[in-house]
Amino acid sequence: xxxxxxxxPGAGKGTQAQHLVAKYxxxxxxxxxxxxxxxxxxxxxxxxxxxxxxxxGLVPDDVVVRIVAQRIEEPDARKGFILDGFxxxxxxxxxxxxxxxxxxxxxxxxxxxxxxxxxxxxxxxxRIAETxxxxxxxxxxxxxxxLHRRLAAYRELTAPLVAYYRxxxxxxxxxxxxxxxxxxxxxxxxxxxxxxxxxxxxxxQSSKTAAKKPAKAAASKPVKRLTKKVARKVSKKxxxxxxxxxxxxxxxKAKTTASKPKxxxxxxxxxxxx
Numbered sequence: 001x002x003x004x005x006x007x008x009p010g011a012g013k014g015t016q017a018q019h020l021v022a023k024y025x026x027x028x029x030x031x032x033x034x035x036x037x038x039x040x041x042x043x044x045x046x047x048x049x050x051x052x053x054x055x056x057g058l059v060p061d062d063v064v065v066r067i068v069a070q071r072i073e074e075p076d077a078r079k080g081f082i083l084d085g086f087x088x089x090x091x092x093x094x095x096x097x098x099x100x101x102x103x104x105x106x107x108x109x110x111x112x113x114x115x116x117x118x119x120x121x122x123x124x125x126x127r128i129a130e131t132x133x134x135x136x137x138x139x140x141x142x143x144x145x146x147l148h149r150r151l152a153a154y155r156e157l158t159a160p161l162v163a164y165y166r167x168x169x170x171x172x173x174x175x176x177x178x179x180x181x182x183x184x185x186x187x188x189x190x191x192x193x194x195x196x197x198x199x200x201x202x203x204x205q206s207s208k209t210a211a212k213k214p215a216k217a218a219a220s221k222p223v224k225r226l227t228k229k230v231a232r233k234v235s236k237k238x239x240x241x242x243x244x245x246x247x248x249x250x251x252x253k254a255k256t257t258a259s260k261p262k263x264x265x266x267x268x269x270x271x272x273x274x
Contacts (some may be wrong), residue, residue, distance in 0.1 A: 001024055001081035002108050003083070004087070004110045005084070007115065010123065011113040011115045011120075020082055027082070029082065029083055029086075030084040031064055034071050035064070037071075045066045052265075065099050068083070068096070080108075089158065090161075093164055107168075108170070108195060109170050109194040110171050111191075114170070117151055121148075128144075172194060
């Protein structure tokens, strides 16, 4: 299962991603984490990214795509993944599609968590008031002005991805203003429909192999072979049993026949003529 979660800051993408990771056994891939891991491992693409970041520049899309390509080939990502923070623009989405196509795979769904921006601002203001009332430290993103700027950037750069994935037929929209459990249930329903349309088992790996041959069918082969072995053993035992019974039967019959004395036929004496 390969997914992208779309939605503005504060829509609850992180919360829903954690649910999907726990339920489907897939991994959440953050571009920031992947960049840091590549730099730490001193991979060629990681060193290239480190040099660019050291100059204060933005890592180009092709470098990010190569890092994503390396990450999804690791064992823990074989069952599937959720991309977090990438793609953010249509050019990045196009580059991602090319990379996935080279591996003969693609996205199963792009889930948009649709929310009302005014309601988000009120939610932030309410959270700030509650945090201050408890005497706790505010988070960096607990600032209406910061949220305004992030929402503006989302509308300009990332929102066009909604139209992009709608044209590809993989977009699914849920109402992010509902309570968290209801949003979770809505995402599960949309994923079930999306995977069913592709013939992919909901709880199986979302890969070409899983799509063609479900896990249950693969597991049934050893059972069939075992059944045949048992059948042969049972058949041999049955044959031995039949032979034994037949032999004993003949023997018993022979004994029975021998035990009976032959009956002597009495012949009446002939009368002599006078």
